[in-house]
Amino acid sequence: MTGGTNVSSIKKVIVVGSGIAALSFAKTISDNCQVIMMTKNKLTSSNSVLAQGGIAAAFSARDSIEQHVYDTLIAGCDHNDNRTVREMLQLGKELVYQLIEEGCPFDCDDWGRPHLGKEGAHVTERILHAGGDQTGQILVQFLKSQLGSHIQLYEHHHVIDLMVQDQTCRGVVYKDQNGQVHTMTADAVVLSTGGCGDLYETNTNDSSVTGDGLMMAYRAGAQLVDLEFVQFHPTLLTIGGKAMGLISEAVRGEGAYLEDETGRRIMTGVHPLEDLAPRDIVSRVMFHEQQLGHSIFLNIKNVPHFSTRFPSISARCHQAGIDVENNRLPVSPGMHFLMGGIKVNVHGETNVESLFAIGEAACTGLHGANRLASNSLLEGLVLGYNAAQRVNLMEKQHEVSPSLPLQEVWAVPRLSESKLRRWMTTDAAIVRDDKGLQTLLKQLESVSIQFINVKDITKRQIELSNRWSLAICMTKSALKRTESRGGHYRKDYPNRDDAFWRGKQIVHEKGCMQVIKNERIGANWNVYS
Known part of the structure; x- marks a missing residue:
């Protein structure tokens, strides 16, 4: 912190989460800001750490920003925000180059140039990796090493709600490692909490990713959009129906292919890119083959030096x-x-003043209806950087003294996590239809509720309440979009309907809840539209 700075003029920012986007924000924010980074588990409990795939940037002489934009739009099925795509991919390339200049240990070729791999739906090589298949982990370590003393990290601090006054976010409500409830005010709050992978039986996400940030923002009055678009990764190492870990798309980029138990290549003739088709297409083909009773395998015989190229995947296979x-x-x-x-703009700003969202928790319009492989780490870097630049320009808020509503209660469904995952996997996964979605919505809305005081509620109950509320929003979105596009496929509406649906978002809105007022009843009661 610079000498002579007036303490009363120092802005205080709370960052919820600890992945790539959060660390990019913390790396970029001015040292005239005090940053409190809270994560409900360990710093390393994030999807970013698990990211085997790399980060996409148009570095090749055969590549261009225009081509990267084109591939992103094609994968996104005409649901992207075109201007956002162009701006974020251009800045993303600059930020990746900056990381290289700063010494981030990306894998290089024999001439010391970044080695560029290829993944699904990319027409050329543009994926940078680190440690072969440990890109996310290495990026997290590198960014963390660059944080200044003005960044304070708090592990096992579970942010459970936002404090809002006059449609402005004033801080957070959180539980410390001992389960005690506290409030903390701030000039800005940045949500970097990831998506909601734990809503499904088979997923690639860290177990901490339970939709908390999305529902906190929703209760605070922020808009949620595009919840029907869920991407399924085609290749999870699976034994006896149990997922043992992700197998990076980079493996197919190096020559692996999908086949059934007889050796028949299942993507031949399905798509011009065959095994490197967009993820939504590959996943649906696999789902169809499995429904017919086939077992699916990834054949890696064409991948040279597999164990050296993909050390963590090889280790996971050995363990299994x-x-x-x-x-x-x-x-x-x-x-x-x-x-x-x-819903955010390119700076991570929501419609609630002083509330930002970055990373997978946010929807910028970059990904459209289906994310292009390795654009997620890039988005995290860019959105974290942009949000920090915007916060740097913000005026310090007037001091407020909100008090915790001691009688605040939460509505918690009498429902097990496993049953909720089973319902979502059955009726809101790769293939959907009206009958299944209506059944799912009825099940979700008919669950009985128990009311629990905020002082007594457990971490597990908070997560369950958020999952359940988000599942209702997602199901309603899937019912409303009567077409198939990207990650949303309905067998009763199997075609795209550009005449009506192109570019249209389904928005969930909730009036701003004044959490600092004692008359509030129920953090999660009736939170869905």
């Missing part, structure tokens, strides 16, 4: 008792990424 020398890895699709989220 699979010999990679046999060249066949059993795979199945699993929930991977939520394209929708909290």
Whole structure:
């Protein structure tokens, strides 16, 4: 912190989460800001750390920003915000170059240039990796090493709600590592809490990713959009119906392909890019084949030096008792990424003053209806950087002294996490229809409720309440979009309807709840529109 700075003029910012977007924000924010970074588990409990795939940037002489934009729009099925795509991919390339200049250890070729890989729906090589298949983990470590003393990290601090006054976010309500409830005011709050992978039985997400940030923002009056667009990653290592971990799309980029138990290549003739088709297409083909009774394998015989190129995947296979020398890895699709989220602009600003959202929790319009592989880490870098630049320009808020509503109660469904995951996986996953979605909505809305005081509620109950509320919003979105586009496929409406649906978002809005007023009844009661 610079000497001579007036303490009363220092802005205080609370960042909820600890992934790439949060760390990019913390790296960029002025040292005249005091930043409190809270995460409900460990700093390393994030989807970013689990990211095996790389980060996309148009560095090749055969590539261009225009081509990267084109591939992103094609994958997004004409649901992207074109201007946002162009701006974010251009800035993203600059930020990746900056990381290289700063010494981030990306994998390089024999001439010291970043090695560029290829993944699904990219027409050329543009994926930078680190540690082979440990890009996210290495990026997190590198960004964390660059944080200044004005960044304070609080692990096992569970932010459970936002404090809002006059449609302005004033701070957060959180539980510390001992379960005690506290409030903390701030000039800005930044949500970087990820998506909602834990809503599904088979997923690639960290177990902490339960939709908390989305529902906190919703209760505060922020808009949620595009919740029907859920991306399933085609290749999760799966044994006996249980997912053992992700197998990066980069493996197919290096020459692996999908086949059934007979050796028949299942993507041949389905799409011009075959095994490197967009993820929504590959996942639906796999789902169809599995419905017919086939087992699906990833054949890696064409991948040179597999164990060296993909060390963490090889280690995971070994732990699962699979010999990679046999060249066949059993795979199945699993929930991977939520394209929708909290509606924000390119600076991460929501419609609630002083409330920002970045990373997967946010929806900028970059991904459209289906995210292009390796654009997520790039988006995290860009949105974290942009939000920090905007906060740097903000005026310090007037001091407020909101008090915690001690009689605040939460509505918690009498429902197990496993049952909720089973319902969502059955009726709101890769293939949907009206009958299944209506059944799901009826099940969700008919669950009995128990009311629990905020002082007594457990972390598990908070997460369950958020999951349940978000599941209702997602189901209603899927029912409203009567077409198929990207990650949203309805067998009763199997075609795209550009005449009506192109570019249209389904928005969930909730009037701003004054959490600092004692008359509030129920943090999660009747929160869905």
